[in-house]
Amino acid sequence: MNAMALTRQAELLCRRARLTTGSAAAAESRNQLRAAIRAWNVPVDPDVAVLLTSELVTNAIRHETGETITLAVVCSGDRLRVEVHDTSCFVPVLVDAAPDAESGRGLMLVESLSAEWGCYPTPAGKAVYFTLAFEPEPEGGAGAADAARTGSRAGMVSRPPAVADRSRGTRLRFARRSPRRDAAPG
DSSP states (O other): OOOOOOOOOOOEEEEEEEEEOOOOOHHHHHHHHHHHHHHHHHHSOHHHHHHHHHHHHHHHHHHHOSSSSEEEEEEEEEEEEEEEEEEOOOOOOOOOOTTSSOOOHHHHHHHHHSSEOOOOOEEEEEEEEEEEEEEOOOTTHHHHHHHHHHHOTTTTTOOOOOOETTTTEEEOOOOOOOOOTTTTTO
């Protein structure tokens, strides 16, 4: 059998936006993310991406001492990666919020809905990120045919590249998400 596997070109799409810390920052981050997903035709659930971005931006604003934060949206390989950069050095912590708590569930949402998430130090403070894996195309879907006809590589898949962490001079791999707590050991 002579089969050929489609692979996604290692193209990198990136959008950065500096947001003023204030009540309008979360709405602006949602608009920026939606625009990127539409423009790049990213096969992720936009509602999930917007919800998780709002959570990270809200956390950054709540703990930010400066006047701005930076939103970075990166699409490469088979993932959408969203990063929120701020000047705080405090690392976010996943907590078990009480059922009647008014806050504290944001990172639980990020943990449960993203492919992976994490935090890394930057020269100015830190970046908190999450990734969403591309949704698979249905068997025999138009994506591969459209890609072949138009020359687009939107329906193709490969591993995402490593991300440079300039604060340490090393390269970070996309971290694997820890196993879900309710998963059976196997």
